Amino acid sequence: MHTAQGLTAGVARGVGRTALLVAAARAIETHRPDALARDPFAEHFVRAAAASASWPVRPGQVPDGDADPLWGRLGRYFALRTRVLDDHLLRSAHLGVRQVVLLGAGLDCRAYRLDWPPGCAVYEVDTAEVLAFKQTVLDRLRAAPAAERRALAADLRDDWADVLLAAGFDPAEPTAWLAEGLLLYLPAAAERRLVATIDRLSAADSTLAYEIKDLVESPQVRSSPVYTTTRRRIGIDLLALFDGEPRPDSAAELASLGWTVTIRTPYDFTRRHGRGPLPEPNDALAANRWIFAAASRDGATASGARTTASGVTPGPPTAGPPPPPGSP
Numbered sequence: 001m002h003t004a005q006g007l008t009a010g011v012a013r014g015v016g017r018t019a020l021l022v023a024a025a026r027a028i029e030t031h032r033p034d035a036l037a038r039d040p041f042a043e044h045f046v047r048a049a050a051a052s053a054s055w056p057v058r059p060g061q062v063p064d065g066d067a068d069p070l071w072g073r074l075g076r077y078f079a080l081r082t083r084v085l086d087d088h089l090l091r092s093a094h095l096g097v098r099q100v101v102l103l104g105a106g107l108d109c110r111a112y113r114l115d116w117p118p119g120c121a122v123y124e125v126d127t128a129e130v131l132a133f134k135q136t137v138l139d140r141l142r143a144a145p146a147a148e149r150r151a152l153a154a155d156l157r158d159d160w161a162d163v164l165l166a167a168g169f170d171p172a173e174p175t176a177w178l179a180e181g182l183l184l185y186l187p188a189a190a191e192r193r194l195v196a197t198i199d200r201l202s203a204a205d206s207t208l209a210y211e212i213k214d215l216v217e218s219p220q221v222r223s224s225p226v227y228t229t230t231r232r233r234i235g236i237d238l239l240a241l242f243d244g245e246p247r248p249d250s251a252a253e254l255a256s257l258g259w260t261v262t263i264r265t266p267y268d269f270t271r272r273h274g275r276g277p278l279p280e281p282n283d284a285l286a287a288n289r290w291i292f293a294a295a296s297r298d299g300a301t302a303s304g305a306r307t308t309a310s311g312v313t314p315g316p317p318t319a320g321p322p323p324p325p326g327s328p
């Protein structure tokens with residue numbers, strides 16, 4: 001049997017290591033009295049990988065507290081993002097969606113820690129190495145998922161639809177899609193393909209949430225202490241990992257395909273929850289946007305008909321009303 005230490009290669013290098021970074025932030029947040037989200041599994045991933053075994057997993061282990069650019073500010077950003085996307089997915093599930101697809105799932109434990117309605121399937125797509133490490137740690141903890149969980153190894157730069165379909169995913173049923181902290185690392189062409197695939201596989205009433213960051217338009221963020229501290233302290237050069245190409249306008253593309261699209265800044269949710277990062281000079285988070293999209297209720301797209309659970313519904317493109325301010 002593999003040990004977690006023997007499987008750390010995929011999470012110890014390259015973009016896989018960013019999954020540990022998010023896990024450490026979730027671990028620290030879990031132990032705050034005012035936690036926005038709690039993930040009891042997160043600290044076990046951090047401790048199990050040699051690359052992160054010495055990172056903090058509790059607020060008391062963060063030297064400068066909230067002022068710490070890495071575990072304070074960036075950590076609270078990840079905590080806020082986790083909470084907002086937890087709420088978003090659960091809202092979709094409680095409105096009737098029974099398929100959830102986490103693209104670039106990393107060490108996300110939503111399949112285990114959220115209160116899913118009966119009959120929910122959660123598909124996790126990431127690299128084989130990251131998923132193998134995750135599985136080893138979860139098995140050791142004897143963790144039991146709260147939904148039907150299917151972990152799928154695929155390179156999201158390539159064609160991943162067949163892997164999903166072969167695992168039982170049903171494109172005729174609505175889906176809640178999530179790409180949390182993923183598109184930043186993908187080449188522009190891969191992002192375009194990914195969005196086109198999601199659109200093709202989405203029945204009416206599907207939802208999609210994702211995060212983008214436009215570094216080309218915001219070059220000043222490169223000197224942010226968040227990046228310099230992350231590189232110096234834990235050896236992760238986020239700016240080198242982010243794809244440097246100009247980003248495609250996926251929100252506009254989705255809108256043209258008939259999705260209702262809402263664009264938010266993280267600060268919208270800092271205000272809403274009363275906790276989280278606020279703007280600062282040389283702000284690493286100034287270029288971040290969280291996008292929430294919903295496939296139109298009548299199933300129509302600009303490019304043609306969308307398959308629904310009850311068949312194919314033709315019709316004109318509709319944008320639908322935007323959600324109330326502040327809600328994803």
Ligand SMILES: C[S@@+](CC[C@H](N)C(=O)[O-])C[C@H]1O[C@@H](n2cnc3c(N)ncnc32)[C@H](O)[C@@H]1O
Pocket residue numbers: 015016018019022023103104105106107108125126127130154155156157179180181182185186
């Ligand atoms: C910053 S982590 C975010 C993980 C998770 N969404 C979360 O928020 O906890 C980025 C994840 O995307 C995955 N990833 C990046 N590029 C990928 C690709 N081309 N194919 C599959 N997974 C990829 C990495 O392995 C990593 O787990």
